[in-house]
Amino acid sequence: xxxxxxxxxxxxxxxxxxxxxxxxxxxxxxxxxxxxxxxxxxxxxxxxxxxxxxxxxxxxxxxxxxxxxxxxxxxxxxxxxxxxxxxxxxxxxxxxxxxxxxxxxxxxxxxxxxxxxxxxxxxxxxxxxxxxxxxxxxxxxxxxxxxxxxxxxxxxxxxxxxxxxxxxxxxxxxxxxxxxxxxxxxxxxxxxxxxxxxxxxxxxxxxxxxxxxxxxxxxxxxxxxxxxxxxxxxxxxxxxxxxxxxxxxxxxxxxxxxxxxxxxxxxxxxxxxxxxxxxxxxxxxxxxxxxxxxxxxx
Numbered sequence: 001x002x003x004x005x006x007x008x009x010x011x012x013x014x015x016x017x018x019x020x021x022x023x024x025x026x027x028x029x030x031x032x033x034x035x036x037x038x039x040x041x042x043x044x045x046x047x048x049x050x051x052x053x054x055x056x057x058x059x060x061x062x063x064x065x066x067x068x069x070x071x072x073x074x075x076x077x078x079x080x081x082x083x084x085x086x087x088x089x090x091x092x093x094x095x096x097x098x099x100x101x102x103x104x105x106x107x108x109x110x111x112x113x114x115x116x117x118x119x120x121x122x123x124x125x126x127x128x129x130x131x132x133x134x135x136x137x138x139x140x141x142x143x144x145x146x147x148x149x150x151x152x153x154x155x156x157x158x159x160x161x162x163x164x165x166x167x168x169x170x171x172x173x174x175x176x177x178x179x180x181x182x183x184x185x186x187x188x189x190x191x192x193x194x195x196x197x198x199x200x201x202x203x204x205x206x207x208x209x210x211x212x213x214x215x216x217x218x219x220x221x222x223x224x225x226x227x228x229x230x231x232x233x234x235x236x237x238x239x240x241x242x243x244x245x246x247x248x249x250x251x252x253x254x255x256x257x258x259x260x261x262x263x264x265x266x267x268x269x270x271x272x273x274x275x276x277x278x279x280x281x282x283x284x285x286x287x288x289x290x291x292x293x294x295x296x297x298x
Contacts, residue, residue, distance in 0.1 A: 008050060011038055015051060019066040035067070036074035044075045044124075045082045052086070053117070055093045060106050062090065062113045068120055075123040080134040083124045088141055091117050095149060111151075118155040125162040127202050131210040135163070136217035143224045150236065153228075157239040160246045163214060168249075170207035215250045222247040223259060230263075 018031045039047050048071075051064040094114040101107045128134075142159075145152040222244060229240040248256050 007038060007042070011035065011047070011050060015064075015066075018070075019064075032070050032073070035070050039071065039074040040076070044071055044078045047071070048082070048086060053090055055090050055097070055113075057093075057097075060097065060101065060110060062094075065113060065116060068116045072120050072123045075120075075126060077127045077129050078124045080124065080128050080130050080138050083121070084134065084137055084141065087117060087120065087124075095145075115151065118152050121155050122158040122162050125159045125166075127166060128163075131163065131167070132206075132213040135210070135214050139217045139221045143221055146221075146224050146228050150232075153236075153243075154239040157243040157246070160243050164211075164246045164250055166202075167207040167210045167214075170202055170204055171211065173204070211250055215252065218247050218251050219255060222251060226259060226263070 014031055014034055018028070018035060035047075047067070051067050053065065053067070054063050055061075056063070091114060094110055094117070098107060098110050098114065101110060142156050146156060225240055225243050225247065229237055229244060232240060
């Protein structure tokens, strides 16, 4: 808490340099590491309160977008509630503006803003501290985006994979992930920039609760994903396929069977249903064994 008070003025000064397009790459790297360290120690919520990302409705520009690449790299243990309260509304406004703006230059910039913010979503999912409480709210937001905006599919798939794989990984280890410092050495760079990255505390018990909460909130999400998958051309299905595989691994085989059966009632989907079954069948036994086996340990 106190670090926020002491470092705000320093960060404000650093932001002036970071936002300048003319700084050289070496200085930019150092600035990103400094601001990244602040994100780790203070939390992304405090940084975004200091540098809010907002859309100016008149000149169609987004403030503090220079911060997004740094956030994408350094966010861990963030709040989904904060994302839904402060980032998602900007994304929704950008989507709305993109449908109305006719000027090509302005439209290109708005699309760029929107893409950058959607690419930020998976970072907010890394060890999110309120997954159990707020995944359902995020899922409803993702359903709307899946149906209305194909450009979001890759980011949504990436986010879901982060949620599921990280929590299942903790469950599979049969031990708690303790808070620890990890030294990250950028060996590809001669400067060998070293950062202290504080890994968030994530217990097996919390991970199991997260998985159960995600499973409860995922039926509508996977149904929406399947619907979009079936109505998409083959070349657009890759990220949707990954999302389906991911979600089907946590909702349980009986729920997957329900979705397949509901689709098979419509004969025109027979071939497509067969393809969907290929996506999900391999998850059934692994899902049952893993979650049931680990639930006994809690």
